[in-house]
Amino acid sequence: MDETFIADAKDVLAKDTSVIPDFWQNKYKNEASKNWDKFYNRNTTNFYKDRHWTDREFEELRPSHIFTEHKPVLLEIGCGVGNFVWPILERNPDIFVYACDFSPRAVGFVQSNENYMESRCQAFVCDITKDRLADTIPPHSVDIVSAIFVFSALPPEKQADAVANVIEILKPGGRILFRDYALYDLAQLRFKSGHKLEDNLYVRQDGTLSYYFSKERLRELFVQHGGLVEIENDYVVKKLINAKLNIDSDRIFAQAKFQAPITTTDSIDASAGKTQSINNSEVLVE
Template identity: 35%
Template sequence: MRRAGRLPLASVVRSLLRVPCRPSSREGRPPAPLGARILTNPDHIFQHNMWDHVQWSEEDKENARQKVEKNSSVRIPPEEQVNYDRNAHLYWDGFYEMHQNKFFKDRTWLFQEFPELLSAGPAPPCGGASAPQLRDTAEGESLGDCEGGGRREGGETGSQAGAFPGSEADFRILEVGCGAGNSVFPILSSINSGTFLYCCDFSPRAVQLVKAHPAYDPSLCHTFVQDVCEEASLFPFPPGSLNVILLIFVLSSIHPERMQGVLNRLSQYLKPGGMFLFRDYGRYDLSQLRFKTGRCLSENFYSRGDGTCVYFFTKDEVHHLFTSAGLKEVQNLEDRRLQVNRRKKVVMRRVWMQSKYQKPL
């Protein structure tokens, strides 16, 4: 039986012939953000590992909808669901204990899609300058990234507006759900002396892995265990002190009922003009279609075999979450790609969300 989400080549070619792959300027989506490798000739489909800005036909959307309807038809019983929320940090600790820092690749694409990480100025509007090529391999296909949480290390509190880690920096970045450091170390290798990076995770094991990395530099980075879902949680920096908050495959691992509260609290730590940079799973991504019946917690929210959880977003949902936190949209894109296994001649559809939201001046 063919695995859910893997597409027969003939079906993909027919879809590509029906629907133009090059993004239309009338849609307001420029070719530069999210990559510029456009498949214009279906005969060339196996020349690269990934194709950007792939359009879906109505038939493609309906097939995906039916697969999701099927794998969501049986829900995990409510009395069992509470364990996934209560023990989330234990599941992620187990994940990092097993995989260490070898599961995810370093995100060398970060500065191509998020140049705001290297600049204190406002982000360019959607369609502004951006590197033309992302990367050839998929991000977060199997298990995604983690959410950030747990108990905080150290004695600092967010109310200490005087001396705090990074207080002398001109530009401050927070990554929520840093995992084993796949964003941390590309950022540390690129920032200047006037920038300070904070990174947190609710898995103590993940934080240990970051601190043990040979490239970790406490003069440029402060890493701590933190549960961003806790309403009373305090950060080691004061409100209004951050230029950028980075959320990469992290919000999807938080229970949907907690997401709005997390964004509301985090937004308080942004400076006016500060920016949320967001990338996460999109609705009908391959990884959603692959779930078997009986793994669904609630609508578009699933538990993986290792106990970690994942949600799949739409553009409208992303927009509602961030604007409800008082933020202004700068970019909100749906990243649809064809991921290609050239050896097995298999084509898979990937869907991610990428967004930038700014705190009003």
């Protein structure tokens, strides 16, 4: 993002000085899962496309790229109706996927899908801001946690609790793969007055929340509060060009990887075959 773009974006955001009253803020935050359940009731499985791009952005999701001596375990948080899950299961025959969402209706769609097999996937309802993942998943047993457009649906004051919850089931050396809406994204700049709850947090027309991340906010959540190691943390800028309308605009996403620390004991266990860690290779962001 160049300085001119950032300055223009700041000017746009600075003009929206109004915030939603406290009563409505609390209502939208407390009814997040209810509003997403309504979203899936309206749209069923037809709103989002399957995410076939994820293994292009994250090499950890490519078959046999990282894990060669055991079957990897992945947790997809905010799984929706399975748009991330199905491509991953198809391309990685040895992987086991846990998939959770705080919308019971969305989880029901996953469980009723013809590709759902309990031998390879376990879907369950979970609000990661308050429901303990370790009640369903053994602690320190997951190699990869995918957090793709999920943390933006959480109020900022609950995001650190969600990170702590996820870390409890992550293996030493395991990674969190993160992608979400970033500060100054086109969607943020298009919000009209009356949708802002607080800085970088908005409510959509359907009552669902949308938070826009900076690199600094991600570092605060995952490194300072979570104690994880930052492997990657940057912005992905996608140009949208409409030649007919002569419109050139930016979609901006935050993309990051964070790794659970590996202690001396973990290294010894790994050499004995008890723990399989992940290497430190990186992926360049587009």
